[in-house]
Amino acid sequence: MPKLKTxxxxxxxxRISKRGKVRYNRAGKGHLLTGKRSKRKRFxxxxxxxxGNEKKTIKMILPYGA
Numbered sequence: 001m002p003k004l005k006t007x008x009x010x011x012x013x014x015r016i017s018k019r020g021k022v023r024y025n026r027a028g029k030g031h032l033l034t035g036k037r038s039k040r041k042r043f044x045x046x047x048x049x050x051x052g053n054e055k056k057t058i059k060m061i062l063p064y065g066a
Contacts, residue, residue, distance in 0.1 A: 007061035014050075014058060016065040022050040022058045 014024045028036075029044040036044075050058060 004063040006063060006066050010058060010061050011066040014062070016059070016062060022055050023047045024050065 014022055017023055024047065026044045026046070026048050029041065033041060
């Protein structure tokens with residue numbers, strides 16, 4: 001059976017933790033930061049975690065836990 005291909009764009013944006021959670025970086029921290037409040041900027045630094053059906057889909061396109 002051939003090897004499965006990893007979706008490269010998903011690999012660059014998400015990673016699977018040791019406990020099986022899918023972690024991603026939040027959008028909105030790239031530019032125009034002067035108009036955002038400090039609390040919001042701190043929140044955008046923390047990683048987000050996927051759950052449910054989204055997690056199943058990501059685990060299919062990242063077969064080896066990239």
